[in-house]
Amino acid sequence: MEKYRICVIGGWCGNRMVMVAEHLQDLLKDKGTPCRVITHSVWESYTRPPASDLVLQLLPAFTENEIGCPVINIKPLLADLDHPATINKVLQHVQASYPV
């Protein structure tokens, strides 16, 4: 089971949030850094996300101080699942902090 936990936070766009999470999970596995990617909809429940190593936000919900882990805004993935700059930012962060 993957030890690195990523939480994708979304709002009303629940379907898109799931698509982004699945896409990132596949991508990270292909890159040799398999992760456990879960989703958390603040539209369904405006609560803090489950404990994670990295939070990816489709909308600006939380600061790093609020949830105690690194946060990256990934809003461009709403329009483009492969948005290069955003994907690179996620990959770089995961590769730099992935447990060895």
Place this chain on the structure above:
Amino acid sequence: MSHNIYLDYCATTPVHPSVRDAMRAALDETFGNPSSMHSAGRRAVELVDQARAEAAVSIGCNAEEIYFTSGATEADNLALLGVMRQRSSGQAHLITTATEHHAILHSAAQLEREGYAVTVLPVDGKGLVDPLAVREAIRADTVLISVMLVNNETGTIQPVAEIGALAHERGILMHTDAVQGLGLLDVSVRTLNVDLLSLSGHKIYGPKGIGALYVREGVSVKPLAFGGPQERSLRPGTENVPGIVGLAAALRFTGDHKPSERSRLRALREYLIGGLKARIPGVLINGPAEQVAPHVISFSVPGVDGEMMLLRLSSEGIAVSLGSACNSKSIEPSHVLTAMGLPPEQIGRSLRVSLGYPTTQSELDQFLSIVPEVVEHVLSVEQSTPQ
């Protein structure tokens, strides 16, 4: 702390107690089918007839010109498809505007697919369509012009009467979707120069699932459905008697309160806009300063995501609406704000607040006290996390 403040009356309104009581009486005491010949059926017919007469009085037409529908979407579909399909495709032209409700725009798109000609006119930065542009768009085969009375996102009041007059000069039929205006503006089919008018129950403190289409006597409309003589075969199917009774009660209720509520809500709207400008530097009000309905305010806060603001406000118990909709494929910017020429960033940061009869200044004060905190928080998140 949850505030439980509802500021989304353009989306729907609560059923007023007088409407609920009228409907309950119809449900409890008059369950007959209006098509039945026995006394229970006759009592139901009487209720429907009475409601039809009241609906007619409320918009200044004859009872025989009112056709009950399941809501305004059906009424809009019936108006556009029913009128246009009187002519063969390729021989009829429809004019409408880019900021109409999707019930109109999607019906127009369907007509285009069927081979009818459709002109969708642009609007200016205030959301107003230019009557001169309508005049220029008229062709020899133009059959129908459809322009909404009040825009549901910005409150813009369109010059329907002026456009209706020029339509009639050319022998063209005029339709308006009056859904958002009916609860606060004086709506008369004669004054507005319209031949068809759509209305809805749940936007005026009535029930959902009921609406009506006014069709001027002498105007031919083809039905969309078949199977019975109800509504003179234009809208067959057993009548929604409690809904019809509720619609009439809602029209009666709003008719009694319109003048006072119009001025009260207009003052509250100004109060809210003033409060927003005082508390949120750079806030942008979307839509016109004049020729605007007294209950709708669309605004954007630079740098602040609209959906996040909505969710934060919702978590505080405050219900407002969004200017953009997110679906499974992408964020869809509001077609209304887009047509008004607003930049995509401003559209994505837009919120709609809509006031209703129950709205109080105290509620707006609570809203105004919370909004700056919400703005500050969303801004802090946007600025503190890498994009």
